[in-house]
Amino acid sequence: MKYLPLIWAALKRRKARTILTFLSIVTAFFLFGALQSINAGIDSVMDFLNTSRLRVMNRVSLGQPMPQAHVARIAALPEVSAVTGIAIVPGTFQRPNNVQVALGVDLASMFKMYPEMHVDPQQLAAALRNRSSVLVGKALADKEGWKIGDRIPVHSFGVSKTDGSLDWTFDIAGFYDMDQHDFASNILANYDYINEGRASGKNLVVQILVGIKDPSHSAQVAQKIDDLFANSPNQTVTQNEKDFVSSILRQIGDISFLVNAIVGAVLFTLLFLTANTMAQSVRERIPELAVLKTLGFSDGTVQMLVLVEALIVCVAAGAVGLGIAAIVTPLVISLPGQGIPPMHMPRIVFLLGLLTAAVLALVSGLPPAQRARRLQVAAALSGR
Secondary structure, eight states: OHHHHHHHHHHHHHHHHHHHHHHHHHHHHHHHHHHHHHHHHHHHHHHHHTTTTEEEESOOOOOOOOOOOHHHHHHTTTEEEEEEEEEEHHHHESTTTOOEEEEEHHHHHHHHHOEEEEOOOOHHHHHHHHEEEEEEHHHHHHHOOOTTTTTEEEEEEOBTTTTSOEEEEEEEEEEESSSSSSHHHOOEHHHHHHHBSSSSSEEEEEEEEEEEEEGGGGGHHHHHHHTTTTTTSSOEEEHHHHHHHHHHHHOOOOOOHHHHHHHHHHHHHOOOOOHHHHHOOOOOOOOHHHHHHHHTTTTHHHHHHHHHHHHHHHHHHHHHHHEEEEEEEHHHBTTTTTBBBBOOOOHHHHHHHHHHHHHHHHHHHHHHHHHHHHHOHHHHHOOO
């Protein structure tokens, strides 16, 4: 504790420089935390997906609809355990920036395909009885403060009803939750309600989800489904969920590589910035460090003071940057209504960030600390 006033005085010696260096490190570690949270979020999504479910899309374009009749033909295959088409009503709830997406599905088949989705059987039965009923993800319901019996008005972006209105209303019959709570963020509606209520696009689906009995045969079943519609004007392309998401990510690029490359570049630049700052600080304080040695401070003690100074700046600023990232990232990096949860910062990322900050401090602080250790009192006081 007796050395803290000396370290604090050194940090206050050039307040503007210390503050700017501190903010630079905060910014760098905010980027570190946010980008690594994206990596962790993508990994959690990939872990959730598996090969026991297939996604059937139009071969021409992923957004091109297909006839709902495809669902019945796929369901007739002996390898299929459950199947549902999907209709989508994207829109807003109460506020223009509060985007919500209602997914029209066969609710019974949906919950059969996703055993990790937990729902009260009575609530599921209630949703099946009333076509306007929906089951809402518990994470979404908690966020919006919804409860059973509430009526949700969704102002659609473009899916008009038969009466020309863009306003859809859904009645909450229950909630579902998931092993990974944040994934429970969708509004699941009855396909028939949306199909009968929309003015155009009747008997069409944008995608078909297929549950299969043996995941080890997913490739064969996918090919079998595509062969069913080989001579159809609406040909299909079928992939298991993991491959489907991976193919979309590959269109963007190797996200993990891009994230790590950006983080590496930022930290590499920060290393030079911090090293230059520490070197300049020690250079300006050579007479002061010589006086400390004159007063009896050992070479090792002077070296330790410089290293601790670097550690305090880097670790404290790193912790602040990581803390901001942990708060901001879940609020910003999420895809409402798409089943993609907010991307939280795992504890390992926070610990890795602090370790990186400590290494950065040691690497940037060691050269000037060594210089302070080797400082000759007579030469320093004489200005040489």
